[in-house]
Amino acid sequence: MDIKHVLREHPEWLDHLESVGPVDVRFPHDLLGELLRLAVPHEDIGGVLAGLPAPGDPHWWLLERCVGSLVASMGDTEAPPRFPELPELGPYFYVHVYLAALPYTRAYHREHGIPEHVAQATLADLGRNMAVHRKRFRAPGLHAPFWFMLHARGMIYQLGRLQFERSLMREGTASGVRAAGMDPGDGNPALDVHIPDFCGPMDPASCDRSFARAAEFFPRHFPKEKYLVATCHSWLLDEQLARYLPEGSNIIAFQRRFHLLHRFETGVLGFVFGADAEADPLPRRSSLERAIADHLAEGGSWYGRAGWLRLS
Secondary structure: OOHHHHHHHOHHHHHHHHHHOOOOOOOOOOHHHHHHHOOOOHHHHHHHHHOOOOOOOOOHHHHHHHHHHHHHOOOOOOOOOOOOOOHHHOOOHHHHHHHHHHHHHHHHHHHOOOOHHHHHHHHOHHHHHHHHHHHHHOOOOOOOOOOOHHHHOOOEEEEOOEEEEEEEOOHHHHHHHHHOOOOOOOOOEEEEEEOOOOOOOOOHHHHHHHHHHHHHHHHHHOOOOOOOEEEEEEHHHOHHHHHOOOOOOHHHHHHOOOEEEEEEOOOOHHHHHHHHHHOOOOOOOOHHHHHHHHHHHOOOOOOEEEEEEEOO
16 A cells, blocks of 8 residues: 555645654553553454554554654644544554554653543543444444544543543634633633543533542643633533523533633534434434434524633
């Protein structure tokens, strides 16, 4: 396989990888154990192990440089170019990249004193997003392979029900925060809040515990960084949901934590319906599915919404 031919549609990314160069790549010795710790679905383990690349394989060049990109930007808020979707390389190419980067990620965690249980919960998002891929497409793969770049680079941590990303606010969000009289500090740092799939209800008590943990975790492990604000950019903050969901809904309670800002276009159906997003009519198996489907049937649209809150 000619890797340069595969990458012909991604010239800027290819230039970046060539500028970064390779790093020493060694897969973890106990690879099966690591796959289990990373929550890789059992039906995928055989395929991941069978397709493990080795030096001299056609895409070893690319794997080395993908790992090199992650290592070169470890812990840096200036993110490297996103990994693009490359179905030509098979469903597990990026899984192999992240496995090869794992020793570097774990070394970064140790350097910052990240507790093992936090590191493990965070890195298990690899397996979770393989499960999300099956939910969306009924096929093996890693959903949105660029997403796990944050985990591999030490930028995101799962603290209970929620994930928190060391980030810098987008200008539109930063302007809204400053307009409300809140100065987030030089460079507009913020913890970006994410709500992972397959983690159970996002009930208020669980979210309270996650925010409380975040307020302790980041000053302890990243003392040079000061986060006064948490932000969220999600379809879950679309205030139109309040028209359809009950008053006691966990989603509505989560929305009310945030000062809501601008809307933006985002895909909602895949998050809610998975592989059934193309069904006609859409399923109505839960109050959330009924809300999404009914609003669309009435001619409405769904959006993402930016929001922020002050960290205690």
